[in-house]
Amino acid sequence: MSAPKSVIAILGSARNDGNAAQLFNAVLAGCPATRFNLSDLNIRDYEYGRQPDDDDFLILANAIAEADTILLVTPVYWYTMSGVMKRFMDRLTDLTTVMKPLGRKLAGRTIFVxxxxxxxxxxxxxxxPFRNTAGYLNMNYGGIYYRGMQDDEILSNDARTEAAQFGARVLRSVDL
Ligand SMILES: Cc1cc2nc3c(=O)[nH]c(=O)nc-3n(C[C@H](O)[C@H](O)[C@H](O)COP(=O)(O)O)c2cc1C
Structure with missing residues (x-):
């Protein structure tokens, strides 16, 4: 019997109760995903030659390696991803160096944003960076859902429905 398929969702914002957190919850409404908030984890900057077990990246790396689909949720900060998400992306380097066996497990999985x-x-x-990183790691890139949001905007019901539709698409990808 094959292992159950799963989604891991990772939030990376400079605030826990802001717009990206709201989007994260709206996309994942009805989606049985394992959820992580990068703010809750001690994930240090990438360093050359880092040992794999000296912060929480190992926890996340193990969870990612078990998941079929990875959803990254981030605000746009200065035309790119948030700093905390970039730090996490930098640490994916560990999966191609000091954690190679774990990194190989990512092949064929899908990243959504x-x-x-x-x-x-x-x-x-x-x-x-998302599409090309997925390609570099032999993963698939599933696409992005973008929502323009004003500061402290409360998502309307229509916006929540649209976000949840994207979540449903993410969920469907595990059965591809
Ligand atoms: C440091 C910083 C940089 C930002 N840069 C951009 C940007 O380049 N483009 C944009 O559309 N919005 C930008 N914004 C606005 C945020 O992306 C937007 O308010 C987002 O919904 C905030 O999500 P958050 O509450 O999770 O931080 C920026 C906000 C901050 C705090």
């Missing part, structure tokens, strides 16, 4: 910003549209090139 959900993002919010104050602008109406996603900045040019925003998806490049």
């Amino acid at each position: 959900a993002a919010c910003g104050s602008a109406k549209n996603l900045p040019e090139g925003y998806e490049v």
Whole structure:
């Protein structure tokens, strides 16, 4: 019997109760995902030659390696992902160096992204680091859901429905 398929969702924002957190909850409404908030974890900056077990990245790396689909949720900060999400992305390097056996397990998995910003549209090139990182790690890139949100905006019911539809798409990907 094959193992159950699963989604891991990772939030990376400079605040826990802000727009990206709201988007995270809206996308995941009805989606049985394992959830992580990078703010709750001690994930240090990438360092050359770091040993794999000296912070919480190992916890996250193990969870990622077990998941079929990874959803990253981040605000747009200065036309790119949040700093905390970038730090996490930098640490994926560990999966190609000191944690290679774990990294190999990522092949064939899918990455999705959900993002919010104050602008109406996603900045040019925003998806490049996600798509190309997925490619580098032999993963699939599933696409992005972007929501323009004003500061402290409460998502309308229509917006929640749209976000949940994206969540349903993420969930469907585990059965591809
Ligand atoms: C440091 C910083 C940089 C930002 N840069 C951008 C940007 O380049 N483009 C944009 O559309 N919004 C930008 N914003 C607005 C946020 O993306 C937007 O308010 C988002 O919904 C905030 O999510 P949060 O509450 O999770 O931080 C920026 C906000 C901050 C705090």
